[in-house]
Amino acid sequence: MGFRSGFVAIIGRPNVGKSTLLNQLLGTKLAIVTPKPQTTRNRISGIVSWPDSQIVFLDTPGIHEGKGTLNRFMVDEALNSLLEADLVCLMIDAEFEVRADDIRPEELSIIDHIRNSARPAVLAINKVDKVEKNLLLPVLDRYSKAFPFTALVPICALAGDGVDSLVAEVKQRLPEGERMYPEGQLTDRSRDFIISEFIREKAFLLTHQEVPYSVAVVVDAVQERPGKDHVLYVAATLHVERDSQKGILVGRRGEMIKEIGSKARTDLEAFLKRRIFLELRVRVEKDWTRSDRGLTRVGFTP
Ligand SMILES: Nc1nc2c(ncn2[C@@H]2O[C@H](COP(=O)(O)OP(=O)(O)OP(=O)(O)O)[C@@H](O)[C@H]2O)c(=O)[nH]1
Ligand SMILES: [Mg+2]
Incomplete structure (x- = not known):
């Protein structure tokens, strides 16, 4: 097996924990995180290097109904990252999902964007530290019916639980390719x-x-x-x-x-x-x- 490399866009609604995951993957705080929605405004790459592979994770602004020019800019940043990616990581909030009866229209619309992009996608169910494990089953069921995710991975981005499994799933789907950035480079941002x-x-x-x-x-x-x-x-x-x-x-x-x-x-x-x-x-x-x-x-x- 040759060297593997590629881009993985982390997308989802505001506040689900995308930037927290990016920081966890990097092992350092690069992307800012707050309890308020719409914290991230730009696509921010985080480069993770292994001896056999390199993944450029793209943290993106939460996809929301953008009314103002700034909101539209943010949503565009997220949707453009989708097109840059070899693989998409859709993140959802477990605490919200276990209380809901169904997938809400906001997530369905993001799934439509993924479908239109023709990219494969993994589902990261984040914040599982806040829910009882058995309550996740109906959530997994709903989402696996809505889209053929290559994997559905429960994680706690904050503590890092499940993040290794997520990375393993992602790595399997990446194309063979060269290292894109020097080892040790953290981001393409200045x-x-x-x-x-x-x-x-x-x-x-x-x-x-x-x-x-x-x-x-x-x-x-x-x-x-x-x-x-x-x-x-x-x-x-x-x-x-x-x-x-x-x-x-x-x-x-x-x-x-x-x-x-x-x-x-x-x-x-x-x-x-x-x-x-x-x-x-x-x-x-x-x-x-x-x-x-x-x-x-x-x-x-x-
Ligand atoms: N309990 C718990 N909280 C989490 C977890 N991951 C993230 N959070 C919290 O969720 C809040 C939002 O996290 P962010 O990483 O900023 O979320 P985001 O998806 O990047 O948000 P936007 O940039 O606004 O789209 C913060 O208060 C995080 O500490 C988790 O696994 N468990
Ligand atoms: Mg963010």
């Missing part, structure tokens, strides 16, 4: 992109209602600071849609932006394995989520 995401995660976690969905982060500068303490200077801008949101993000006496900054810095220092000096500013890019031009202005490249 360092600046990951930095901006780590900052956005903290803004997403610490704000409420519509505010997290109105924040975009752009890294303005990353510079080596001269001197023996080896600090990396990072400057970034948090864009919001309205003045009132700017007030919230800055906070009273600047407390909110300070907290976002210190939490982001801790994570960035762990990720980049060095000391960081982080400087954040907040500015209004009016209604940026609502137009292509707005998205471009806050760093999206459609």
Whole structure:
């Protein structure tokens, strides 16, 4: 058997645990994770290398009814990843599924997209730590009737349970092919992109209602600071849609932006394995989520 390699798109509804799985597969935190839906906005690759194979997993935004320009961009990112993939991993939330009588229209529509893409697919039933095992049987039954999944694998992405079985199933289906990236490369995303995401995660976690969905982060500068303490200077801008949101993000006496900054810095220092000096500013890019031009202005490249 020769070397195997390929792309696996992880798709599903928002909040099912796609990014958590990507991080578990990589053994490190690359993709941001929050309890709020629609956290991920871009396709993010995570490259996993073995002596006999290499898999590029594609974490994608949750597929949802996209009304605004940003929402449509996100859904497009997910659906385009489907077409990039050799194999699809559809992820569902076990806790939700065991309470439902049937597959809901949202998942059926994703299954239609998979069918239209003509890609083979595995089903990952995530968050099984939250349900009784025997309750999964009807769920497995419903889904195996809805689509000829090559495998249906219960997993706990958070703890890693079942992830080895999922990988084994995926590996079997991959075409023979060359290594696509050097061993040790984690992602095709730039360092600046990951930095901006780590900052956005903290803004997403610490704000409420519509505010997290109105924040975009752009890294303005990353510079080596001269001197023996080896600090990396990072400057970034948090864009919001309205003045009132700017007030919230800055906070009273600047407390909110300070907290976002210190939490982001801790994570960035762990990720980049060095000391960081982080400087954040907040500015209004009016209604940026609502137009292509707005998205471009806050760093999206459609
Ligand atoms: N109990 C439990 N929680 C999980 C598991 N996997 C993910 N979660 C939690 O589910 C929430 C959403 O996880 P994400 O990985 O951000 O989900 P996602 O599918 O990437 O969400 P979007 O990016 O919004 O589409 C987080 O609070 C995770 O900690 C799991 O196996 N068990
Ligand atoms: Mg995600």
